Amino acid sequence: MSRARMTLIWAALACALAVPIAAAAASPLLAWRDPIYIAAGFAGIVAMSLMLLQPLLMGRYLPGIPVRRYRQIHRGIGGILVASLVIHVAGLWITSPPDVIDALLFDSPTPFSTWGVIAMWAVFITGFLAMLRKPLRIRPGTWRIVHTALAAVIVVGSVVHAMQIEGTMETVSKSVLCALILIATVKVITDLRVWTILNRRAG
Template sequence: MNSTRTFLIWTALAVAVGVPVFAAATSPLLAWRSPVYIAAGLAGVIAMALMLFQPLLVAGYVPGLPANRARYVHRWVGGTLVAAVVIHVAALWVTSPPDVIDALLFVSPTPFSVWGVIAMWAVFASAGLAMMRRRLRLRVWRRAHTALAVTIVIGSVVHALRIDGTMEPVSKAVLCLLLLLATLKVVVKKQVWTTRARQKP
């Protein structure tokens, strides 16, 4: 891949994730908010941004990274994603424990909470599955991991789109669309649920 194309791809990725994060960090809705509340919101936005890299790393679409290095980075990004989700939920708990309890019990009056909780548990399950990778048959592991990844993406996208919060609407919608398209392309490319699925992780 030539240097110009590499530069353009990295620039596009930087804009796709940097603009929504910057817009959320400078949102006027954060005025007079507590540091814990701000941390909760930004952790959620960063988690969304990190998700975009995961399918790209799996499929080898990130320029400058050979396959073995891309899988290594994929694992580290996954760990960072788990940490961001934990910070997001923990900070929300500090700001309003009853709201978090209602969300976890699926009785919250805000519909977006349900999708966020589903995505959260899928993130944790995916991380747990990653640690069990060598104990399961490759095809079983890949199908389960992919199913959880799709659940994470769909849950997170619906969660984000239904929140009228600090994320700027246009950049948020673009990030969500790119995340959905990248995930769909990789799932189709890998043919995980076919009998001829590729065997490389």
């Protein structure tokens, strides 16, 4: 791959990640928000942006990264994603405990809360299983199936959650980010052919 094309790919990725965050930072709604609420919101936006990197890393689509480093970076970003999500939920809990309790109990009047909680638990389960993968002796094929299924839940839940919220994220940049996440996820699932593992086991 030429250096110019490599630079273009990384520049496009940087824009896809940075523009939604920058647009949210310029939102006039921030003037009426509590600092803790703002921090919680931006932790969620950062987590959403990081989600675009995960399928790109799993599919080894990003140029200039040594093959052996892809999984290491994927795991590292996964840890940052979990931490961002914890900050997001903790900040919302501090600012409005009743709303968080309703969301966790799936009793919230806002549909986006339900999708967010579903995605949250899928993220936590993925992180938990990733840490215990070796002690539990989870086979690579089994892990790929489980990880892919959880990733699909995370992506769908997070995208619906983000799109239903009318908040600090700017609509166009948010929509583009969500579309890119969906496209990247579908592509990596297709390229990795996870269903072939299921077919072999079924046969």
